[in-house]
Amino acid sequence: MNLTIDILSFINSHSEKDFEPYYLYDINIIRQNCRKFQNIPYQNKEIHFASMANVNPNFLQIVKEEKVKVFVNSTMHLQSVQQAGFRKSEIIFTSSALSEKTMKFVESCEVQINLDSLKQLELWQKLFPEKSVGIRVNIGDEVKPFSTRAGFFIGKESRLGFNMQDINMIKDKSKIKGLHLYVGTDVFDINYFIDCYKELIKIASFFPNLEYLNFGGGFGVSENGKQKFDFPEYYLRVTNLMNEVSEKYGKSMKLIVEPGRIIGGEAGYFVCNVTDIKRRENKRLIGLNASTVQFTRPLIYPGTAKHPAIIIRNGNILDSQQKYNSTVYGCSTYSRDIFSEAVNLPELEIGDIIVFGIAGSYLASSYCQFLGFPKPDEYFL
Numbered sequence: 001m002n003l004t005i006d007i008l009s010f011i012n013s014h015s016e017k018d019f020e021p022y023y024l025y026d027i028n029i030i031r032q033n034c035r036k037f038q039n040i041p042y043q044n045k046e047i048h049f050a051s052m053a054n055v056n057p058n059f060l061q062i063v064k065e066e067k068v069k070v071f072v073n074s075t076m077h078l079q080s081v082q083q084a085g086f087r088k089s090e091i092i093f094t095s096s097a098l099s100e101k102t103m104k105f106v107e108s109c110e111v112q113i114n115l116d117s118l119k120q121l122e123l124w125q126k127l128f129p130e131k132s133v134g135i136r137v138n139i140g141d142e143v144k145p146f147s148t149r150a151g152f153f154i155g156k157e158s159r160l161g162f163n164m165q166d167i168n169m170i171k172d173k174s175k176i177k178g179l180h181l182y183v184g185t186d187v188f189d190i191n192y193f194i195d196c197y198k199e200l201i202k203i204a205s206f207f208p209n210l211e212y213l214n215f216g217g218g219f220g221v222s223e224n225g226k227q228k229f230d231f232p233e234y235y236l237r238v239t240n241l242m243n244e245v246s247e248k249y250g251k252s253m254k255l256i257v258e259p260g261r262i263i264g265g266e267a268g269y270f271v272c273n274v275t276d277i278k279r280r281e282n283k284r285l286i287g288l289n290a291s292t293v294q295f296t297r298p299l300i301y302p303g304t305a306k307h308p309a310i311i312i313r314n315g316n317i318l319d320s321q322q323k324y325n326s327t328v329y330g331c332s333t334y335s336r337d338i339f340s341e342a343v344n345l346p347e348l349e350i351g352d353i354i355v356f357g358i359a360g361s362y363l364a365s366s367y368c369q370f371l372g373f374p375k376p377d378e379y380f381l
Contacts (some may be wrong), residue, residue, distance in 0.1 A: 001225055001308040001357040003269075003317065010381050011271055012315045015353050021272035021290035023364050023378040027062055029267035030360070034066035036231050037259055042239040044252040048092050050217050050260030051077045053361035058380050059264060060084040071258040075105060082109070092214070092256070094136055094180055096120075096160065101264060103127065114180040114214065118166045125175065134178030136161040136216065143192070145184070153182045155197065167206060176207045178256075182216035186261070190233050193218075201245055206311075212254035213245065220363040221265040223306040223358055229262065261361040268360020270295050270307075270376075275331065283325040286348055291330035291373045292337050296366040297358065302336060311346060312353040320346035328354070330335040332371045 003011070007026060009337055014022070037047045048071040049063045055077055061084060064071070069090035070081045081091055088110045096116035098106070100123060106113055114134035115121050119293070124133055138154055138161030145155035153160060160182070162170075170176065183196040197215055204210055215238070220229050238255070245253045272295075276287030292298050297305035309328075311318040323344035330337035367375045 001310060003310060003355065006381060007269065009311070010379070011269075011312060011353065011355065014379070015271060015273070015312075015350070018289075019273060020374070020376065021270065021288075021294060022376045023359060024269045024271060025059065025264065025360055025378065025380045026267045026269075027380050030059070030062050030264050031066055033259075033263045033267070034063060034068045037257060037263075038067065038337065039231075040235055040239065040255070040257075042242045042255050043287070044242075044246075045257070046212075048090075048256060048258045049263055050258045051081055053260035054264050054268075054363060054365050055080050056364060056378050057084055058084075058378070061378075062256060063263065068263075071260075075102060078106065078109060078111070092258070094134075096136075098123075098126070107131070114178065116161060118162065118169055121170065125172070132175045132177040132181055132209070134212070135176055136180040136182070137167070137200055137203055139181065139196060139203065140164060142199045143195045153184050155187060164203075167203065173207050174209050177203055177209060178212040178254075179207070180214040180216065182258075184217060184218045186216045186220045188220035188222075188227055188229060190230055190237060193234070194237050197238070197241055201241070204245070209322070210249070210253065212256050213242075214256035215257065217258040217260045217262075219259050219262040221261050221358060221361075223287070223310065229343045265358050266358035266360065268358070268363065270356040270359040270363065272354055272356075274348050274350055274354060277350060283327060283342075284345070284348070286298070286326050286328045286345065286354075287331060288328060288339065288354065289331055290339075290376075291334075291371050292339060293330075293331050293332075293368050293371045294373055295339065295359070295363055295378050296368065298339050299336065299361055300366065302338065307340070307356040307358050309340070309343070309345070310355045310357070311348065312355065313351075315348065318346055322346065332373070333372055337371070372378040 048069045050071045051277040071092045073077045073095045091111040094114040114136050116136050141155045181200045242255045272288045272290040275289045278285035327341045328339040
């Protein structure tokens with residue numbers, strides 16, 4: 001992880017003594033990541049940012065300026081993206097277990113909706129018998145599912161989507177206009193993506209009036225900076241695949257992808273302060289003026305959510321060869337308020353600034369009030 005001169009300068013000017021923790025985003029990186037997906041050569045495509053990753057209005061505005069549309073999975077986020085200026089044609093809504101009230105509300109917004117189950121489809125067709133709709137598909141175990149820190153998204157272990165038994169029970173398949181898939185989270189294996197996409201394409205043959213294939217997201221973000229998603233390989237293979245599909249169906253099939261964490265993950269930093277240090281026989285315990293309810297991935301994924309850290313002291317990045325086994329913890333009495341364990345850090349001092357990286361997605365957006373700490377401010381540079 002590196003800090004640009006501008007980012008370092010901002011942190012030094014906004015981190016006076018006893019400052020409150022905050023998020024900082026590099027706008028240029030957000031824009032660059034949006035453009036990487038816009039550069040997919042296949043022409044008939046839509047890129048929809050998964051707004052669960054970051055629903056800050058400023059973040060959404062940047063995405064909108066880059067001609068990227070949005071994907072939401074709740075009415076609250078639906079209203080947030082509407083307020084940010086996204087048109088109904090630019091919004092996809094996919095969720096599960098919708099109540100009749102929620103389904104009616106989403107339909108009234110005239111956005112694209114993908115349903116998650118046979119019962120949900122039956123309710124939709126009862127309420128709106130003339131309206132076509134998309135469905136979320138569970139491709140089963142035809143491709144061995146990846147188990148991710150967020151669980152399974154396909155296969156028999158996943159709760160999500162229509163399986164083949166459900167699909168066979170759909171009475172009127174002509175009213176299904178799109179198929180939606182989500183293969184996992186933080187996936188780097190292009191073969192896995194393509195194998196899953198091919199299974200979805202096989203299922204597409206059941207539906208005569210398809211307009212789109214939505215391959216979802218799951219694009220990998222490295223937490224140690226050592227691995228990068230292979231965009232050139234992905235461009236080539238997904239474009240070739242969609243060209244084959246379009247040729248087979250005799251029309252241009254729309255491709256939809258829904259990148260989330262990859263759009264803003266590397267663009268974000270969480271800045272906080274060392275306020276306590278305990279020395280034990282074989283490690284240092286480093287206390288911060290922040291809690292994991294403000295920086296939630298370590299709370300949601302204890303032990304597996306890793307975020308690189310840079311130390312700033314007296315305005316300069318601390319570069320020390322000598323490292324110590326350290327645990328970094330939050331400012332509450334909750335025993336699991338742990339940012340990171342068994343990490344090698346230099347000898348720290350109270351007042352040092354810690355900057356956590358890969359902090360632009362699924363962090364500020366998942367803040368919770370559990371321990372009673374305020375939502376951190378967010379700045380865009």
